[in-house]
Structures are given as C-alpha cells and as structure tokens.
Amino acid sequence: MARKRGRGMAGGWYGIARTAAVDRAGTWVEIDDGGTVKVVTGVTEIGEGILTVLAQIAAEEIGVRPEDVVLGDNDTARSPEAAHAGATRQTYMLGNSVAMACREAKGRFVQAVAEMWSVDPDSIATGNGYVWAVDTNFRQSMAQAVEQIKKRGVVVVGSANFTAHHTGLDPVDGSGRPWQAYVFGCQVAEVEVDTVTGEVQVLGVWAAHDVGRAVNPRGVEGQIEGGIVQALGQGLMEDYKLAQGHTTTPGFAKYILPTSLDVPHVTSIIVEDRDPIGPLGVKGIGEPAMVPTIPAVMNAIYDAIGVRITSLPASPERILEALAKQRNPTISEIRSHS
Structure with a gap:
C-alpha cells in the first residue's frame, strides 16, 4: 500500500509565568458613571483574546455586563505594570490581578450602598448591571447607585497586585520552585503517510488539556487549535537553513508554513483542575497546547511506517530517506539492532 495510517499519543506539562523569577x-479599577467598570492595566493583546477574558472577569466580579467594561490605555507610562504577553501568563497573572482589584472596588461600592440604604453590607448583591438588598425593596441600576454615592462624596476605586513567587534551581541538587502553577495535557494524533512521496497528512488531533478554570471556553479551544497548527508547522514543514551565515530560506516559497488545507480536525477536551493558589482558580493555555503535538505526530508516523523520525521537520525527503534505510540498512545499523 502506498498510504499507511497510524496513531500516536504524547503527554506534556508546562509551568506558567516567568521561570525562576518573581x-x-x-491593576486599577473604577466603578464609573453610567454603571460602567473601568479597568487599567498594562496588558498587551497579541491576538490571544486576553481583553475579552479580562472583560468577562471584571463583569462577573462587579456584577455588570461584559460590554459595560472599559479596558483602559495599556501604556505602562500611565498604567500599572503587567509585564509581557508570553509564558502562558496573561490569564493567570492579569486575570487574578483584575479579579482582586475588582473585589476591592466592589467592597467599597457595597459599603457605600449599604450605608446609603441603611442595610447590612452582607445583604447587598449585584448582577447584570443592577444592585439590590436581599429581602428588601431596595433595587437600583448600577448607574443610579453610582450617581447617588458620588453625590455622597464616594468615588469607587480599587487596586491590586498579583504575584507569583518562583525561585531558581539549586546548581547542585536541582531543588527549587521555578513555577508556582502548572498545566498538563495529552494529545492523540492520526496520520496518513504516503510511502511513495513521503508526504505526511495529519487527519485528526484529539487534545485534552488542563487549563484551570476556563473563563472563555471558546477562546481556550481557539488557543489549543492555534497551538496545534503552529506545532504541525514546526514538526512537518518549517526548515530554516543557513549557508555561511546567510539564510537560504528567505521567503515562504522555501520556508513552508501550514495553510488551511493542512489543518486537521481538532477535538478539544477542556479539563478544569482549578489552581489552588490564585483567587480565580485560572491557569492558562498557550504554549502548552504545542508541547505534546510533535511527539504525538512522530509516534503516529512510527505506528504507520515503522520508522523513527529524530530530526525535524519530518519532511517528505526525510520520510523517504528513513524508509530507504529501513529497506536497506547499513551494516552498523544491523549490528546496533542485533
């Protein structure tokens, strides 16, 4: 048969946030006029959807709609430091920071409303842009409540800082705490290998990932799918080459990237094992989605044609070369397997 199918599996883990460093x-938060929530932090959106996640977190914490959350200027000359977008840290670090700042602001809002209504602060509840006192007739929109408490001299603000405490590794025994939160994942890949051309087609990937609390499940799925596609590019196509210090793959005609035709069907399984340290229980998903993909695909290739690919990418040329060695092994290879 020219085409052979195989399946492979691989697992992986990933530490969240900066490695071996604090x-x-x-974040700054204000419950503002009109019942809107202003969130100011130095977050950088690079396409991962963090702004949507932060709006959802702020909306849930304060009790407004996500569209009533305004995310302010992320220039750190005018906003608190948030550090970089990377290391799967945005939801974990910024999400927790925003939640903590919102809780401080909401606490002040609740106290002010309770004093205005002469009720117990514990009876105050919020949701969907309204505030009310349980078992009473007191109920107002957030906009009305903010207007009234501002007339009483109260501007509702909150601030917070979330810190992840990491330590370096001991140079002698390797002990230490390089991360405070971890995510885990496992993937199964199914491939079809053309033994005549050496082409590998990934037919499907089943990906189960622990992400902590999933704030935006559709966003998580998008991150998993994007990570898998990026890993497929690294594992099967992308081959950056240098000759005397100059690249010989300067454009996409020679440096091949996956297209929509190369994307397999991805089945995402979200596992919510909440982080016990952070207030939200969130972790993250970004780079972790890439970790098991390549070994799962390489294991699937081995299952299909019985050869191990140990150098990336697993291009058609390398597949054919491996198949040729399988048919006509050298004397040293025969001895190593005898």
Missing part, C-alpha cells in the same frame, strides 16, 4: 501584575 512575576507580578498590577
């Missing part, structure tokens, strides 16, 4: 992120 990580931190700060």
Whole structure:
C-alpha cells in the first residue's frame, strides 16, 4: 500500500509565568458613571483574546455586563505594570490581578450602598448591571447607585497586585520552585503517510488539556487549535537553513508554513483542575497546547511506517530517506539492532 495510517499519543506539562523569577501584575479599577467598570492595566493583546477574558472577569466580579467594561490605555507610562504577553501568563497573572482589584472596588461600592440604604453590607448583591438588598425593596441600576454615592462624596476605586513567587534551581541538587502553577495535557494524533512521496497528512488531533478554570471556553479551544497548527508547522514543514551565515530560506516559497488545507480536525477536551493558589482558580493555555503535538505526530508516523523520525521537520525527503534505510540498512545499523 502506498498510504499507511497510524496513531500516536504524547503527554506534556508546562509551568506558567516567568521561570525562576518573581512575576507580578498590577491593576486599577473604577466603578464609573453610567454603571460602567473601568479597568487599567498594562496588558498587551497579541491576538490571544486576553481583553475579552479580562472583560468577562471584571463583569462577573462587579456584577455588570461584559460590554459595560472599559479596558483602559495599556501604556505602562500611565498604567500599572503587567509585564509581557508570553509564558502562558496573561490569564493567570492579569486575570487574578483584575479579579482582586475588582473585589476591592466592589467592597467599597457595597459599603457605600449599604450605608446609603441603611442595610447590612452582607445583604447587598449585584448582577447584570443592577444592585439590590436581599429581602428588601431596595433595587437600583448600577448607574443610579453610582450617581447617588458620588453625590455622597464616594468615588469607587480599587487596586491590586498579583504575584507569583518562583525561585531558581539549586546548581547542585536541582531543588527549587521555578513555577508556582502548572498545566498538563495529552494529545492523540492520526496520520496518513504516503510511502511513495513521503508526504505526511495529519487527519485528526484529539487534545485534552488542563487549563484551570476556563473563563472563555471558546477562546481556550481557539488557543489549543492555534497551538496545534503552529506545532504541525514546526514538526512537518518549517526548515530554516543557513549557508555561511546567510539564510537560504528567505521567503515562504522555501520556508513552508501550514495553510488551511493542512489543518486537521481538532477535538478539544477542556479539563478544569482549578489552581489552588490564585483567587480565580485560572491557569492558562498557550504554549502548552504545542508541547505534546510533535511527539504525538512522530509516534503516529512510527505506528504507520515503522520508522523513527529524530530530526525535524519530518519532511517528505526525510520520510523517504528513513524508509530507504529501513529497506536497506547499513551494516552498523544491523549490528546496533542485533
């Protein structure tokens, strides 16, 4: 048969946030006129959807709609430091920081409303842009409540800093705490290998990942799918070459990237094992989605044609070369397997 199918599996883990160094992120929050929530932090959106996640977190914490959350200027000359977008840290570091700042602001809002209504602060509840006192007739929109408490001299603000405490590794025994939170994942890949051309087609990937609390499940799925596609490019196509210090793959005609035709069907399984340290229980998903993909695909290739690919990418040329060695092994290879 020219085409052979195989399946492979691989697992992986990933530490969240800066490695072996203290990580931190700060946030300012104000419950503003019109019942909107202003969130100011130095977050950088690079396409991962963090702004949507932060709006959802702020909305849930304060009790407004996500569209009533305004995310302010992320220039750290005018906003608290949030550090970089990377290391799967945005939801974990910024999400927790925003939640903590919102809780401080909401606490002040609740106290002011309770004093205005002469009720117990514990009876105050919020949701969907309204505030009310349980078992009473007191109920107002957030906009009305903010207007009234501002007339009483109260501007509702909150601030917070979330810190992840990491330590370096001991150079002698390797002990230490390089991360404070971890995510885990496992993937199964099914491939079809053309033994005539050496082409590998990934037919499907089943990906189960622990992400902590999933704030935006559709966003998590998008991150998993994107990570898998990026890993497929690294594992099967992308081959950056240099000759005398100059690249010989300067454009996409020679440096091949996956297209929509190369994307397999991805089945994402979200596992919510909440982080016990952070207030939200969130972790993250970004780079972790890439970790098991390549070994799962390489194991699937081995299952299909019985050869191990140990150098990336697993291009058609390398597949054919491996198949040729399988048919006509050298004397040293025969001895190594005898």
